[in-house]
Amino acid sequence: xxxxxxxxxxxxxxxxxxxxxxxxxxxxxxPYLGNLARWVETMKRPKRMLIVDVPIERDDxxxxxxxxxxxxxxxxxxxxxxxxxFHQDVTLSEVMALSAWMTVKNAAVNVPYGGAKGxxxxxxxxxxxxxxxxxxxxxxxxxxxxxxxxxxxPAPDVxxxxxxxxxxxxxxxxxxxxxxxxxxxxxxxxxxxxLGRREATGRGVFVVGCEAAxxxxxxxxxxxxxxxxxxxxxxxxxxxxxxAGAKVVAVQDHISTVVRSSGLDVAAxxxxxxxxGSVAGFKGGEEISDRAQFWAVDCDILVPAALEQQxxxxxxxxxRAKIILEGxxxxxxxxxxxxxxxxGVLVVPDVIANAGGVTVSYFEWVQDFSSFFWTxxxxxxxLTRIMREAFAAVWQLAEEKKVSLRTAAFIVxxxxxxxxxxxxxxxx
Numbered sequence: 001x002x003x004x005x006x007x008x009x010x011x012x013x014x015x016x017x018x019x020x021x022x023x024x025x026x027x028x029x030x031p032y033l034g035n036l037a038r039w040v041e042t043m044k045r046p047k048r049m050l051i052v053d054v055p056i057e058r059d060d061x062x063x064x065x066x067x068x069x070x071x072x073x074x075x076x077x078x079x080x081x082x083x084x085x086f087h088q089d090v091t092l093s094e095v096m097a098l099s100a101w102m103t104v105k106n107a108a109v110n111v112p113y114g115g116a117k118g119x120x121x122x123x124x125x126x127x128x129x130x131x132x133x134x135x136x137x138x139x140x141x142x143x144x145x146x147x148x149x150x151x152x153x154p155a156p157d158v159x160x161x162x163x164x165x166x167x168x169x170x171x172x173x174x175x176x177x178x179x180x181x182x183x184x185x186x187x188x189x190x191x192x193x194x195l196g197r198r199e200a201t202g203r204g205v206f207v208v209g210c211e212a213a214x215x216x217x218x219x220x221x222x223x224x225x226x227x228x229x230x231x232x233x234x235x236x237x238x239x240x241x242x243x244a245g246a247k248v249v250a251v252q253d254h255i256s257t258v259v260r261s262s263g264l265d266v267a268a269x270x271x272x273x274x275x276x277g278s279v280a281g282f283k284g285g286e287e288i289s290d291r292a293q294f295w296a297v298d299c300d301i302l303v304p305a306a307l308e309q310q311x312x313x314x315x316x317x318x319x320r321a322k323i324i325l326e327g328x329x330x331x332x333x334x335x336x337x338x339x340x341x342x343x344g345v346l347v348v349p350d351v352i353a354n355a356g357g358v359t360v361s362y363f364e365w366v367q368d369f370s371s372f373f374w375t376x377x378x379x380x381x382x383l384t385r386i387m388r389e390a391f392a393a394v395w396q397l398a399e400e401k402k403v404s405l406r407t408a409a410f411i412v413x414x415x416x417x418x419x420x421x422x423x424x425x426x427x428x
Contacts, residue, residue, distance in 0.1 A: 017093030018308050022100045024334045029410040032401065036418040043103070043414060046096055047114075048072040052142035054120060056134040066135060070118040070143040072152055073099035076420040079150055080116030081106060081358060083157025083186075084139075084164070090119035094308065101329050102358070105351040107413035109390040111362040116152050118143065124159050136164050140171040147172065149182035149369075155361050156186040156232075158307070162198070166191055182368040185361035194364035195376035197357075200383060202236025202305075204356015205327045207387045209241070209301060212323050212348050215395060218300055221245035224263075226299040226321070228252045230273055233327040233354065234305030241301070242266040250297040254306070256280035257288045259297060295319050304331035305354075311336045319345065326350035341404060349406035351413065352390055359386050 016023075026043050033040060054066040069092055072080040082102040095117050103115025120139055124132055146152055156165055165184045169191060172183045181192035189195065196203075213220050223246045227234045230253045238248045247263030255278040258264065264285050272282045280287065288294075295311070296318040304310050305327030311319070316336040324340065324347045326332065332340070332347065340347055360383055367373045374382075398408035 017091060018097035018330050019093040019100075021309070021330055021333055022097045025406070025410060026414070028334070029407055029414055032403070032407070032411045033414060033418065036415060036422065039418045039421050040414070042074065042076075042418060042421050043100070046071050046073045046099060047075060048146060049092070049096070050143055050146055051092065052139065054135055054139045054142060056131060056138055058131055059128050064131075066120050066122045066139075068118070068120040068139045068142060069095040070146060070152070070154075071095045071099040071116060072146065073115040073117075074103040074417060075114035075152075076417055076424060077107060077114055078112040079114060079148075080152035081111075081113035081155070081361065082115055082117040083155045084118040084120075084160050084168075085158035086120050086122050086124045086160055086164075087158050088121060088123040089307075090121040095119050097308070098329055101351060103417060104410060104413040105355050106358060107416040108351045108394065108409045109355045109359055109386055110416070111359060111386075113153075113358070113362065116154075117157075118154055119157075132164075133167055136167045137171045140168045141175065144172060144175055147183060149180055149365070153182065153361070153365060154184045155357070162186060162188045162193065165193075182365055185364040186357075187364070192364070192368045194360055194367055194379060195374070196379040196383070197360045197364055198232065199236045200360035201233045201327070201354050201357035203240060203380065203383065204359065204387050205233065205237040205303060205305070205325050205353050206240040206244075207356070207384050208348055208353050208391045209237070209303075209323065209325045210244070211388055211391045211395075212325070212346060213301070216322055216346055218322060222247065223301055224249045224299040225301045225303065226250040226252075226294065226297045227303045227305060227327075228294065228310065229304070229306035229328065230269070230279055231305070233357075234303060235270060235273070237303055237305065237325075237327060238266050239270065246301070249299055250294060251279050251285075252291065252294045252306075253279050257291060257294050258282050258285035259288060260285035261298070292318075301325060303327050306331070309333060311340075313339060316340055317343075319343070321345060324348065326353045329354065337404070337406065347405060348391075349409050351409050352387075352394055352405070355390065356383055356387060359383055 050070045052068045054068045099117035106113040165187045187193035250259040295315040302321035308330035311332040316339040
């Protein structure tokens with residue numbers, strides 16, 4: 001049965017978009033929630049949404065305005081947690097969906113956070129460093145009323161990094177009158193950041209990829225891997241798979257696609273990207289002009305690590321991978337999920353596969369509160385243990401219920417969130 005959702009008035013401008021995919025995922029898990037299903041509407045309604053105007057003075061003296069968002073989806077299990085992205089295609093629907101997936105992700109790996117997300121609709125490549133700083137600080141001032149170390153903790157996401165987090169932390173601290181290092185994670189080490197945080201999301205993708213490969217009887221050594229997105233997630237995952245003996249046979253970024261059936265030199269490709277900003281022009285592989293061909297590349301493991309809504313009903317039939325590791329948030333539409341399931345492709349959902357980042361963000365937050373910092377080895381060991389345990393629990397439930405890993409992950413997460421909601425009750 002198809003459930004028709006009323007489109008909220010605040011989404012009519014851009015359409016229901018990624019939020020619609022999330023709602024369909026919740027509908028699919030609802031029959032497995034038992035008595036907690038009476039609370040399921042909690043998962044379909046963000047707790048708080050803030051839309052802000054972000055005006056800045058450009059370097060040439062003109063005034064520019066950008067639209068910013070911060071959405072807190074659910075805080076039943078703890079403060080909101082989720083990244084901030086700067087991208088020209090950011091919409092409210094996207095930020096709502098991303099905040100909701102953070103709720104599910106945090107609960108699925110059992111870190112004590114709710115879900116939140118933020119963004120500004122801007123192409124940061126069009127800004128100077130000074131303009132980028134002024135925009136970041138103004139945005140932070142505008143959302144200052146709802147963020148805080150015990151309320152909502154932003155982190156890096158698409159087109160944001162340690163420097164952006166440093167500016168956000170400093171702006172918030174100036175408004176508070178004291179240094180509040182725990183207001184954001186993903187900070188520079190010198191400002192209370194955590195060792196291992198930069199690589200955490202990509203490392204988590206690799207860890208669960210190895211676990212999934214074992215379940216499917218696939219040897220990582222010699223396995224063929226294709227990666228969409230060669231940034232902080234895809235690039236790190238590609239490096240770790242390559243170091244483990246896998247062959248990275250295809251990489252696609254926002255500009256181009258390079259392939260090599262015998263395996264790309266990932267270190268050389270990374271050096272090329274660092275120098276030029278793209279995989280385009282890399283001499284160590286064949287460059288293909290038709291972006292759609294990427295999805296048909298012969299590979300064992302496919303890692304979509306770019307943006308949401310990349311695997312669709314149009315390209316899912318051409319995918320040849322045995323395992324898909326969702327390094328990005330929401331890269332697969334529900335309809336494409338069904339096609340992949342029928343093809344026998346194992347999809348490790350985003351809420352498990354890319355949870356390494358928020359897990360080490362949790363470690364950073366804890367270290368900031370205690371002012372006691374761990375070694376990188378300690379952090380990587382703890383990250384690996386949490387990721388393996390979360391994957392094992394979801395795998396076991398999927399086997400018991402005869403459902404996909406995505407549905408099993410949502411069962412685990414929604415149960416935890418709605419149990420907390422039920423125990424807390426409604427106030428007033």
